[in-house]
Every structure is written in C-alpha cells, then in structure tokens.
Amino acid sequence: MSSSNGKMIRMSVLLGVMLCVALVAGPVVGADPVEGGHLMIAFYSSIQDSADLCKATAVYTKMIVANGLDTLIAKDPATGQYYPGLARSWKISPDGLSVTLVLREDVTFHDGTPFNAQAVKANFDHIANTPDCAGKEAYSKLGVGKSLAGYEVLDEYTIRITYNQTNARMVENLADPFVGAMHSPAAFERYGDDYGQKAMVGTGPFVFVEWTGDQGKVVFERNEDYNWAPEFYGHQGPAYLEGFTVQGIGDPTSRAAAIEIGDVDMAIVEPTDFIRLQDAAGLKGWLQSRKGWGDLSINLSNPILQDLRVRQAIAHAIDKEAINESPVFQELGEIKYCEFTEGIWGSDPSPKEEFGKYNLDYDPEQAMALLEEAGWKDTDGDGVREAHGVEGVEDGTKLHLLDLVRDYEKSSHEIIQGMLSEVGIKVEVRVHDFATRETLLFEGKFDIAPWPTTAQSFFAFNEEMHSESVPFYNIGFYGNPVVDALLDGALATTDPELQREYYRLVAIQVLKDLASIPTVKIRNTWILKAEVQGVKSDLMSVGFDLYDAWMGQ
Amino acid sequence: MRFGLRSFETSGKQRGLWTDAFRRYRRNKGAMLGMVLLLLIVFAAIMAPWITKYSPFKQRIRDALSPPSASHIFGTDHLGRDLFARIIYGARTSLKVGSIATGIACCIGIPLGLVSGYYSGWLDTIMMRLVDILLAFPGMLLALAIMAILGPSLSNAMFAAGVYIIPDYVRVARASTLAVREMDYVASARAIGCPSWYTIQRHIFPNVLLPLIVLASLNLASTILFVAGLSFLGMGAQPPTAEWGIMLKDGRLYLRQAWWPAVFPGLALLISLLAINMVGEGLRNALDPRGLARGR
Known part of the structure; x- marks a missing residue:
C-alpha cells in the first residue's frame, strides 16, 4: 500500500512538474505550423x-x-x-x-x-x-x-x-x-x-x-x-x-x-x-x-523657404538625438542622415558614415545667425522674427510656418515646434486626417510637413524628387536639373552599382539643397x-x- | 417700471432683488465654496506669469516626464514642459473658452428668443422649428461637422460650442418673454405707443434676464468641458496651446509610465467645473427660485 502510495505521489509530482514547465514555456519555438485560427x-x-x-x-x-x-x-x-x-x-x-x-x-x-x-x-x-x-x-x-x-x-x-x-x-x-x-x-x-x-x-x-x-x-x-x-x-x-x-x-x-x-x-x-x-x-x-525615404518636407514654393539660409537655420535648430531620446520615441527611432532609411541604403557603410558629413549639426546659435543674415529679426521682442528687407516677402511678415501632421505625428512635431521657437520661428502644428492632409499637401497648402514615404528600393526616389513629379509626390516643389539628370540616369541603366552611385549623388545634392530635412524615422x-x-x-x-x-x- | 426687480418683505422694509439674492447666496455654503474656488482659479489665470517662473511652452526634452519635485511641483510632461505652468496658463484658456462660447450663444440666442416670444405667430413657429432642428443634432456630432467645415482650431471649437448651446438661450428667453409680455406694464408701454424694439429692450429684456444669468453660469462649465472634449479629440486647441483637454490627451499616452501629466489636468478640469457648477447652482437658488433656467 505504502509503495503504491509512494508511486502515486512520485507520478503526481512528475506530472505537476511537467504541467508547470509546459505552462511556463508556452508555445514551443520552432514547432511545426498548425492550421486554423x-x-x-x-x-x-x-x-x-x-x-x-x-x-x-x-x-x-x-x-x-x-x-x-x-x-x-x-x-x-x-x-x-x-x-x-x-x-x-x-x-x-x-x-x-x-x-x-x-x-x-x-x-x-x-x-x-x-x-x-x-x-x-x-x-x-x-x-x-x-x-x-x-x-x-x-x-x-x-x-x-x-x-x-x-x-x-x-x-x-x-x-x-x-x-x-x-x-x-x-x-x-x-x-x-x-x-x-x-x-x-x-x-x-x-x-x-x-x-x-x-x-x-x-x-x-x-x-x-x-x-x-x-x-x-x-x-x-x-x-x-x-x-x-x-x-x-x-x-x-x-x-x-x-x-x-x-x-x-x-x-x-x-x-x-x-x-x-x-x-x-x-x-x-x-x-x-x-x-x-x-x-x-x-x-x-x-x-x-521601415524601408523608405523622406522626412521633414519643405515647401519650396513659399518665398520664405526658397532662401537656403532659412532652410539651413531650420536644420541647425533641430536636435535629432534629443528627439529620439524623448518619451515619444524612447530611443526606438532611426536617426536619419540622408533621405534613405538604412533599410534602403544598407549598413555598410551606414547612412551616418556615408552622409553624416553633409548633415548640419544642431547649433541654435548658428541658426539664429543665419536667420539674421537672411533678414529675419525679432525687433518687437515677441519671440517671433519678422522680415526686414527679405526678397519677395513684405516687411514685417512674421516667420510663421504651417506644419500639417497626422495625429500620430503630432507629438514628434511638437518637439520640432519647440526647437524652432527657440530660434524665433513660430510653427503652427495642425492635425488633419489622412485624406484632408494629403489633399492640402498636394495643393501646396503647407510650409513644412512630415513626408516619410515608404518604398522597396531607391527607385521611389524618382517619383518623389524629380521635378516632373510635382505635386504627386514631390510635394515640396523641388526641382534641380542636376538631380533630374541623375534620377533619369539611374533609371536608364541596369547596372546596380551605377544605380546606387547615381542615388548616392542625388541624396548628397538633396542634403545640400535641404529640399527636405532628415530627422528621426519612426520604427513600427x-x-x-x-x-x-x-x-x-x-x-x-x-x-x-x-x-x-x-x-x- | 421694473416690477420684476423688486420684492417686499412683510415687515415693510424694502430690499433690492440683488440684496435678497446675495443674502440667499451667502447662506448657501456650497455656493460660497464654489465661489472661493472659482476666484482662486481666476486669480491664478490672471496672475499666471507672476505665480510661476516657467513658460508653459518651453521644452526641456531631457527632463521629460520628471515626477513632481521641488523644482517642478506638478512634474513635467512628455516634452519636458512644466506642468504647473501649463495648468495655470490652461486656466486662462478654459475661462476664455467658456466665456466666449457662452457669449456667442447669449448674443445670438437671447435676441432670437425675445423676438420669437414677443411676436409669436409664424415667426415664432419658424424659429422654434429651427431650434428643434439644432436640438435634434447630438452636440458632439454638430460640433464635429462644424469643425470639419472650418478646420480644427480653438476659436472654431469655441464657435461650435457656442452654436451648440444657442437653443438653450432661445428657449429660455422665449419662455420668459411669453410670460412677461402679458404683464400690465408691457401692455401699458404698448398702449402709450412705445415701439416694439423699445418695449423689448426696455421692459421685457431686464425682466427675463435673471434666468438667463443662471443659465449662462451653468453653461460656462458645460462649454469648458465641451471644448476640452473637442481638444481631446484633436479638433480643438492645437499644440503648443496650454489647454486641459489636449494635456489630458497627451498625458494619457504615458499614464503607465508617469501618472502626473494626465492626473493634474484632469484634476484642474474637475475642480474648475465643480466650482463653476456650485456657483451656478447657488445663483439659481438665489436668483431664479422658480427654476426657469433649465439647460438641456
């Protein structure tokens, strides 16, 4: 009787242990797929x-x-x-x-x-x-x-x-x-x-x-x-x-x-x-x-933003590392150094190694100096700069930019709004649903906007940066004959290495022109x-x- | 002429309506507490720049979500902004929102109600059917439709909230006018040839004012809440405005990580609405014991 009881107890303990292990381990990784569900x-x-x-x-x-x-x-x-x-x-x-x-x-x-x-x-x-x-x-x-x-x-x-x-x-x-x-x-x-x-x-x-x-x-x-x-x-x-x-x-x-x-x-x-x-x-x-490219798109049809110094000031005012460290990104974003994400460009060399030297450092002082030089000064002391002798802009016009975002982009663009306000640029972040925002973007009714496009390869760049793609999907009205020629050249060759070189040169030119400013790309x-x-x-x-x-x- | 504004005590000592109302109000402890809280909120809103050294907009990303401490008594939000500063500047926004939205409703609704009640007939019928149509729309749906046309912004949200409560004023003003226009002093005014606009302005409007004051005080709270709701949905205040609804929305994303960005704006909203409602209830008891001013 006692031997039988002992056996029962041992069996029970063994079964209990097996059950516990099964419960803790959960589904077996590498198990065969099952149908259903x-x-x-x-x-x-x-x-x-x-x-x-x-x-x-x-x-x-x-x-x-x-x-x-x-x-x-x-x-x-x-x-x-x-x-x-x-x-x-x-x-x-x-x-x-x-x-x-x-x-x-x-x-x-x-x-x-x-x-x-x-x-x-x-x-x-x-x-x-x-x-x-x-x-x-x-x-x-x-x-x-x-x-x-x-x-x-x-x-x-x-x-x-x-x-x-x-x-x-x-x-x-x-x-x-x-x-x-x-x-x-x-x-x-x-x-x-x-x-x-x-x-x-x-x-x-x-x-x-x-x-x-x-x-x-x-x-x-x-x-x-x-x-x-x-x-x-x-x-x-x-x-x-x-x-x-x-x-x-x-x-x-x-x-x-x-x-x-x-x-x-x-x-x-x-x-x-x-x-x-x-x-x-x-x-x-x-x-x-995500694979893709694009980031903070700039509307170059706006005379204020046609001045390269203003775009450079915006780039100098944005602290990408701080954005990524914020609770919005929790350091899970991808800091961008060129138009392409790492998923498109690759990691050897990384975008930072290849394009980092063409990026403008976070430097609010330099941003303010550039704005002063461009004729944007805050003479009334309200923290927002006004135009003083800026070509194509009426004197006294405030440096006020409209940023159209979707709801999930609001928080990250509030950070950019805060950073630009530090150098005297007032940004109005306006939240729209997908369809309304897209309509407004294609009509050019914005100044800056997140335009993080997804793509499976470099080729999507042709749709987004070629002057013939205005305003689908070149929403920023960017046009540079050199970039157009490089993009056309990339499509005209079947040599992958040559294509990559064309797109590298395009990315560098877009960085120099600051048609769009690389910031931080969200990861899913x-x-x-x-x-x-x-x-x-x-x-x-x-x-x-x-x-x-x-x-x- | 202002019969409606006088009352008499049996002792024969004459007191003004306002004095009576003030005495009744003072006896209401809840109303007095509400008044103290409301005055504190108004004081904080007016004196905001002197109460806190922080800007409600200044971001310190690397100090984001700092818990309440001696330097930031309510902590900081997800962008490192001082929450206490944003709450007290937010009081400015909320009081402005409530006042303007209620003002819009009063300016449109009261004249319509006066005219509708005074003239009656087909004009009254048309106006009441229009009011019925407005009442048939759920408030938030109406507001969202207005926002869809005008675009999301705080001023449009105030306008939407104002439009939403217009029917309250039309109906209360009309109901009171229907009663007052039958009074002898109104008949006398007509008999001596006073023009209609003069009779409405001089004899009817002052005598329908009390329930409207009570209604306005109650609507102040509901419009603040309404606009905070629109901001919460992204249709009202836009960043970086310090507004409690948008602060609640932002704060709740981080609720599991940091409780303070959502809890303090929520408390501010709760205390303000409670205070305004207590004052409103007190005013109703003091000024409108017959209960003419009933919102929806």
Whole structure:
C-alpha cells in the first residue's frame, strides 16, 4: 500500500512538474505550423482609401490588400531577390526596352475566372483608363503617358510590355502590388466604380470579405484553392490561418489595451507601450524598421523657404538625438542622415558614415545667425522674427510656418515646434486626417510637413524628387536639373552599382539643397501574442505578410 | 417700471432683488465654496506669469516626464514642459473658452428668443422649428461637422460650442418673454405707443434676464468641458496651446509610465467645473427660485 502510495505521489509530482514547465514555456519555438485560427490585428487604420490599388495612395492600404493579391513577379522582402510569381518566367529584351512574361496556367481569381494574358492586359487597361487612377502611384509606375510604349498579348499565357526608353525599374514595378498585383477583370465589370469599395477580387492566399471604412475593419478569409505561392515562402498550398481582420483603431491607448486584454492577437503600439509590453507574460515585441525615404518636407514654393539660409537655420535648430531620446520615441527611432532609411541604403557603410558629413549639426546659435543674415529679426521682442528687407516677402511678415501632421505625428512635431521657437520661428502644428492632409499637401497648402514615404528600393526616389513629379509626390516643389539628370540616369541603366552611385549623388545634392530635412524615422513597434508565429514584413517593411503566419496552441 | 426687480418683505422694509439674492447666496455654503474656488482659479489665470517662473511652452526634452519635485511641483510632461505652468496658463484658456462660447450663444440666442416670444405667430413657429432642428443634432456630432467645415482650431471649437448651446438661450428667453409680455406694464408701454424694439429692450429684456444669468453660469462649465472634449479629440486647441483637454490627451499616452501629466489636468478640469457648477447652482437658488433656467 505504502509503495503504491509512494508511486502515486512520485507520478503526481512528475506530472505537476511537467504541467508547470509546459505552462511556463508556452508555445514551443520552432514547432511545426498548425492550421486554423483567425488573426485579429489592431492597426492605425484598416484600408484607408480603396482596395482597388490603382486608385489608392495610402501605403497601409497597399500593405493590407497585398495579402489578398499576387504580383506578376515576386520579390522576397528579406533578400530583395526576385522570384516567379504569377509569371512563371520573364525575359528582358537585349535593348532593355521590353519585358516578356510567361504566365502560370493554373491560377484562378477568387471569383473562379481564369488568370491569363488577357487578364493582365485588362489590369493595365484599368490603370491607364480609369479616371480615378490618373496620376496615382500605379499609373506613374506603369509609365502611362511617359515611358510606357504599350503591351500586347502574344498568346493566352504570354504578354509583352514595351517601353520607349530603358526602364531599370520595370521588374521592380511588376513586383509591386500597385502595378504588378492582378485583379479579376470580371470583377472590374461587375462592380464598376464600386470596385475597391465593395469588393476586391484577386488571386492571393486570402479572399476579401468586407471593409467597413478607415476606422472600421477589413476582413479576409483563407483562399482554400491557393496553390501558387512564390518559392521563397515557407510552405505551399493554402495559408495556415483561416483568415484575418485588421481593425482600424486610431487611438494608441486603445490599441495597447486591445492587445493587453487579449482582444486582438497583434497590435501596433506606441514606443512607450512597446517598452512596457514587449516582455510581458504571453506577449512579445517586434521592432520593424521601415524601408523608405523622406522626412521633414519643405515647401519650396513659399518665398520664405526658397532662401537656403532659412532652410539651413531650420536644420541647425533641430536636435535629432534629443528627439529620439524623448518619451515619444524612447530611443526606438532611426536617426536619419540622408533621405534613405538604412533599410534602403544598407549598413555598410551606414547612412551616418556615408552622409553624416553633409548633415548640419544642431547649433541654435548658428541658426539664429543665419536667420539674421537672411533678414529675419525679432525687433518687437515677441519671440517671433519678422522680415526686414527679405526678397519677395513684405516687411514685417512674421516667420510663421504651417506644419500639417497626422495625429500620430503630432507629438514628434511638437518637439520640432519647440526647437524652432527657440530660434524665433513660430510653427503652427495642425492635425488633419489622412485624406484632408494629403489633399492640402498636394495643393501646396503647407510650409513644412512630415513626408516619410515608404518604398522597396531607391527607385521611389524618382517619383518623389524629380521635378516632373510635382505635386504627386514631390510635394515640396523641388526641382534641380542636376538631380533630374541623375534620377533619369539611374533609371536608364541596369547596372546596380551605377544605380546606387547615381542615388548616392542625388541624396548628397538633396542634403545640400535641404529640399527636405532628415530627422528621426519612426520604427513600427508591434506587440504580438506569444503564440503568433511566422508573421513576415511586407515589401516596404511597414506591415505584415500573413501567408506563412500561424497561431500556436 | 421694473416690477420684476423688486420684492417686499412683510415687515415693510424694502430690499433690492440683488440684496435678497446675495443674502440667499451667502447662506448657501456650497455656493460660497464654489465661489472661493472659482476666484482662486481666476486669480491664478490672471496672475499666471507672476505665480510661476516657467513658460508653459518651453521644452526641456531631457527632463521629460520628471515626477513632481521641488523644482517642478506638478512634474513635467512628455516634452519636458512644466506642468504647473501649463495648468495655470490652461486656466486662462478654459475661462476664455467658456466665456466666449457662452457669449456667442447669449448674443445670438437671447435676441432670437425675445423676438420669437414677443411676436409669436409664424415667426415664432419658424424659429422654434429651427431650434428643434439644432436640438435634434447630438452636440458632439454638430460640433464635429462644424469643425470639419472650418478646420480644427480653438476659436472654431469655441464657435461650435457656442452654436451648440444657442437653443438653450432661445428657449429660455422665449419662455420668459411669453410670460412677461402679458404683464400690465408691457401692455401699458404698448398702449402709450412705445415701439416694439423699445418695449423689448426696455421692459421685457431686464425682466427675463435673471434666468438667463443662471443659465449662462451653468453653461460656462458645460462649454469648458465641451471644448476640452473637442481638444481631446484633436479638433480643438492645437499644440503648443496650454489647454486641459489636449494635456489630458497627451498625458494619457504615458499614464503607465508617469501618472502626473494626465492626473493634474484632469484634476484642474474637475475642480474648475465643480466650482463653476456650485456657483451656478447657488445663483439659481438665489436668483431664479422658480427654476426657469433649465439647460438641456
């Protein structure tokens, strides 16, 4: 009896210990993916403008919708390598003027219609001919009205795209969801102008179900027929998740609360919440460095800001290190030394090593001296400088700048507002929603504004800094013939080293011209439940690619 | 002529209405406490530059979120600004907001209510239907619609708050006018040929004033809260304005890290609203015992 009791006790203790270990350890890292689960995500917004990407401008829209789409050519965000996507292969002509795509024959859209060369043509026609798409990113990247000479269907599964000048960017564009992602032509016809609002029909691993607005939700379900994933993914066949929902929650406290109490499985939070929650029980942090460029954009159509000395004064007045050390960034931001983020430029040499010498140091005294020299003096003692003999500006005009920001940029721009006030520049920080702000920026109704654009490579620089891109997306009305020539040169060569050199020279020239001032780039601070695995960065590192994602038990 | 402004005691000793009201007010301990608090807030708002050596706008990023101490008695906010300075300068903003918004509502609502009540008929019907339409809109929705058209700013928020409470003044002024216009002294004024505008201005307006004063005192608090709410939503005061609503909004982001940037503006708002409401209630009891001045 006693021996039996002892055995029972030992067994009980052993089981108890095993249970405790299991509870403490949580899901086993490296365990095999399991199917099932609907991933709930709290993000700044759901789709912001339109799921029809040729009408969209918001990068978050592109990132979310891309989970329901496939691109003609696939690009591995981790390595930058290109892989077959909806096109089995592609061939660039020796003169670099055309690309011929041979398409997969086993792909169907979510509505059951087949994917073929006619569908690709219909997508390009949609971008080129839909009035709401004109001038937007898809339109520009396809080269409509500029470098695009045409596209022709060679047979059911072959299509050729021709340009009238060498376009080094053609492969990247075909890997970009704005241009390269294929939508169902039948859905274009069925939904008409409502396409992108009520429906989005692609070929990707997730099927669009519903969208209830910017601060509402967008729901996707698994595409059970999906079997054409690019080979760089971790698996083939349908996605592991049954679906996912992105809930737009503009309020950062609510997003943090949502992940804390378990309402959602992952949430983008403020740096202060990231610090607090990344080591909390059952949660983990994911710090995502965005790829892109751009920063504090300057409106050069404003005569006040056309004076280089004023722009230099602004740059001298901004203490980037202090901004990053503030509670707003919690030292989690990326201090910028050029237009490119490290994700675009690389780390050897780092942007600081390569471009640091072209940056103006934090030096308020020098800033004030430059403003005095430029004719901006504070004679009435109210702390704000006035114009005295400034060319193109009426005497007595206050040095008052309008800064248009989104709500989540308010705090960081209040810091800049405080720094500029120290040297006698009054900045009015005005908060607008996404759409209103974008309209005002494109109309040039601002003086300075955060314009941190996301991109997957250097090429996006052409859209943002070329004088032909005013005001989409060159909002600052910047134009420099030297920069234009360098940007054109970069697109005209297929030599990656030469391209990089062109863009290095462009970045240096933009720093010298101070068309935009590098400050601090926010990193995405995600908190996930510990059981959420396999979430990858999208192409621009602004969000998530959920094809390989799964939820442990 | 000012029958409505006189009262008589049974002893036969005549006292003015204001004297009576003051006596009633003084007997109300809550109202007196409210008055003391309100005077302190007004004093702090006026004397702000002499009370604190700190600017409410000066940032010291590396001192951000410093806890309350001898040098910063309320601590500092997320940009290293002295919270005590921002709170007392914020009192200026809030009192200004409340006064101007209430002033806008009074200036528009009272004349409309007087005219509507005096003339009655189709004019009254049209005005009341317009007021009904305004009342049908939820206040915040109406304000957000106004802000969407005019853009976010403190002055637009004050205007929106003023528009929101206009119906209160129209209705109270009209109700009082309907009663007063039947008085003998108004009939006499008409009989001797006084023009309507003169009768309204000279005989009706002074006699409908008391409930409106009470209403204004109560609305002062509600408009402060309303505009603080708009600022909290990013539609009111814009940075770097020292305003309690925007301070609450900024502070709550760091609540887990530092309690003081959210708690002190919240307390300031609470104490001010409490004080103004206590004064308002006291005024109502003292001036308007019949309770004509009822807000929504």
